[in-house]
Amino acid sequence: MQTYKTREEVPVQEKWNLDDIYSEIHKWEEDLNTIEQLSNELKKFDGAIQSGQELFQFLRKQEELSYKFNHVFPYAMLKVDEDTRKTESQTLLDRARNLSVKVSSNTSFFMPFLLGLDEETLKGYIAEEKGLEYFEKDLFESFRYKEHVLTKEQEEILSQLGEALSAPSTTFGMINNADIKFGEVTNKEGEKVELTRGMYSKLIEDEDREKRKEAYKAYYQPYLQMKNSIASTLSAAVKNNVTTSKIRRYPSALEKSLFGDMVPKEVYENLIKATKENIAPLHRYTELRKEILELNELRQYDMSVPLVSGVKQDISFDEAYETMLKALAPLGEDYVETLNQFKSSRYFDVRETPGKRSGAYNLGVYGVHPYILLNHQDDLDSLFTLVHECGHGVHSKLSSQYQPQISARYSIFVAEVASTVNEVLLIHYLLDQEKDEKLKRYLLNHFIDKFRGTFFTQVMFAEFEMLTHEKAEQGQPLNVEVFNQIYESLFKEYNGDALVFDEEVKYGWSRIPHFYRPFYVYKYATGFASAIHIATKLLEGDAQTLESYLEFLKSGSSDYPLELLKKTGVDLTSPEPIKNTLSKFAELVEEFAGL
Template sequence: MTTTYKSRADVPLEEKWNLEDLYVSLQKWEEDLQAIDKTAVELKTFDGNIHNGTQLFQFLKKQEELSFKFNHVFAYAMLKVDEDTRDTASQSLIDRARALSVKVSSATSFFMPFLLGLNEETLKKYIAEEEGLAYFEEDLFESFRYKKHVLSKEQEAIMSQLGEALSAPANTYGMINNADIKFGEVTNDKGEKIELTRGMYSKRIEDEDREKRREAYRAYYKPYLQMKNSIASTLSAAIKNNVTTSKIRHYPSALEKGLFADNVPKAVYENVIQATKENIAPLHQYSQLRKEILGLDELRQYDMNVPLVSGVKQDIPFDKAYEVMLKALAPLGEDYIHTLKDFKKSRYFDVRETPGKRSGAYNLGVYGVHPFILLNHQDDLDSLFTLVHECGHGVHSKLSSQYQPQITARYSIFVAEVASTVNEVLLINYLLENEKDEKMKRHLLNHFIDKFRGTFFTQVMFAEFEKLTHEKAEQGEPLNVEIFNAIYETLLKEYYGEAIILDEEVKYGWARIPHFYRPFYVYKYATGFASAIHIATNLLEGKEDFLHSYLEFLKSGSSDYPLELLKKTGVDLTSQEPIKNSLVKFKELIEEFASL
């Protein structure tokens, strides 16, 4: 089956998402854009004119209505751009949406300083005199947590106007990475030179032919090396912007600013890194094991993804992948499975890789509509895992939107990674249990180990890279290609051990990581993975009451802080226990695989 299409028009309709669920026409999008613009002007008139509960309620109600509409406008523009990042018409939509975002932010920038200028008694008085404010009460008092980080009205207005400029490094990197980068050439099966694509790379780097892996690896890194100074400049600017904003807003550090919204103590972040490094030996053992099984004198980075069990490649078309997923996730109950069936029938997915399409995969939940899931499905085992992962996010979005009001429907990324990773653990368990062929079982075990390595260890390494680079910026030290290379190379050696020989390209790995433009985010993959192992273990034991508590967790949105929501499933991340338990699981997997 064809998995890479020359044009989006060639992709079957059922494998393209239906954006008409958002807007039936561009004219309707324009109408909402104009309506938001008008509402932003109206919101500005509340500045200096909130003197009682009724006026406060009117402002908040109008702001929420605007937010609902704006999320639709922005989602549509973003999804259109991601279909083809080269399309200038779509780029103009997102540019207009971003400009409007700045205008809205500017129009409402007075509110937080006003709110935090109130004393608690006045706010309670307003809530008592206006019944409608009960809906916003918890959110209003949550805002008081930010009191020392909110600036004066004039300063907030300036900060909101700087929004677009401060996000420029991330936007620039996005254009470099998705639209401008051209990878080097590789040799196809006919001996012809063709340009490498991301989707092709993910397959080539797993090829049993080492020369093909090496060729793909060098072709993939080629543009990153060519653009190393430009990318270092965007990353340095993004880090410095974050550090500067943290200082302006009186946070002790950029890290603590990054953790503040989730109310996560700094110790949780540090615990993840510390516990991982203290228990890193099995990962070093795995590198050595990989070298021995592949029969190599020198293990290189391009040898880290090739399956250690040969001759078991699976072709898993999208429809088959979907059926496997529905069976694997059966422990989540009939309602969960029914919801997933509807996802496919209603075209929530954009399945195939096409020229210019955004790389990777994501889920975008749109309140009042439904989730939209971007894939670049390659009909292989990795793509099956990606599908299951993104559907974890998708059902989480669907349930939170269904059971929470708009104000608490958007869940934190912190808990998001739990929902997606639970699904992956259930999938690997299903595949291992239902596989009769011993060779395939070893392959699946190897796949899970590599998944563990990528979702847990690599993300912890990235988290430490972010911590170290931000600390350098906070100390006024320079950030450039040489500094990024030195930090990244040192971490690679610490995490992967002496068995791996590092090529010149390896130390430029930081240049290809878009997550670094969303600071202090990747550690949540590791905490999510550790939490997921606990939850999936309980689900597989078939405890009815546990399934109920997990589904309630998925319906909770942001109705409580992430750590508190997780405690309802029995996971306490304020201790090192969940991290250590997952590392024990990894050690057991390595021992089992080594024994085979």
């Protein structure tokens, strides 16, 4: 695998092209100034909206500001993520963040004003000003928030606290991406080298158990050293969320998170309940793992090593891309052609380099195109990551293409559907193509592990979030001991008794960035369940599902997420999709055990 010491060494074709947003920095500066100007103009509407025409002028200006801000902020963020150590990029992002707080403060009067109107007055404004029809659905959607919006003065104070309230998340981000130095591991030459995240993802799958153990201990070392600092940031994030939920008069922080998507609390609770009722196949798989690895004691650093050895595949980025295009053929020629364009137009940042943000993501920039960050390691996992992020990318691209700005951004609730449909299609393609029994077993094992990570682990995380928020709501303390106790008992409950726990296991909570974006992870699991249903139908050649699914990808947020999914044949208000997903997992485990 090619490794790079600097970003400059990476071939141009494997670096994203940010010139598509701003070809010169002075254009970024111009937009930043325009946003500030528009923000000041918007403030003048405070107390001055007396007619449909004035309401329309305010909303049109606000949308213009939003369009520009959705170029200024992503550009700065993408620059930072190329190399988190560069202060000039951090400065751009800080300026964009500060401006965001100012905009939020200058427009904070609008929600209280809007919700102070009675419905008849608003309808009168819309009848009087034709341009308002474009905003009508959004305006009435805002009425749902009536009881959760504060007075004008209170809203202004809250918006000014925006930066302070997001500080725990920002602090954890800096600790996790810029400051953390992992312990040392032994390389092939027998020399001690500092562990990187990319190396860890390789070493934790190494067939040599001592190497896995060494990497595991080195990886957790800084988290254990900084456990109190990280516990303090996580505790503050949870408490901030609980406090703002109370201020906004929501029954709980969980219900505040679900409100925007119109998801009933029962969907969240049923997900956890149904998973725990059907957890036996996961325990069976853990025992199978111990048996196949022939271990007296199964430990956490044994949970990622492939159970079929000697089939490590080297897959270059170009090969991975070709495989993806073939695997996604069931989605039709247009879909595949869209993906061809992604590569030739440099939507990707492919390689791991020092200081680059870890992990992978897709970021859609409305009016430009999606940007996809990867840290490609030339292996099977990287192929899956590529296919996953391209699912998000095409979803962003099609929603932007077919929806106006106001409804182009899809809800996070449905975000994981497109990515996971792609992964399911990929695994089926790979299994169908494979003639070698050993490789087939390897792929099946890979899919089971993927299932465990994307579904069961996320449900466990979701329960951890629910329990920690409940403690904060009851005024109970949140600290290292509390987080450890909750995390360890959940880990045992989900993974079964076959595991022997190292000291590090209970600190798993300390390295999860998603916990700073409350009640987000359950959407991976509901998305996974929805995707299993859709992909199964696509593989059966169901033309109706293909048509409704492609429509879904073009829908953005033109309807509530549960309604959009119902159109593809998935009803998450019933336990069926979850139960079907869990029975699919049980089948996979039995098939693997049979092999």
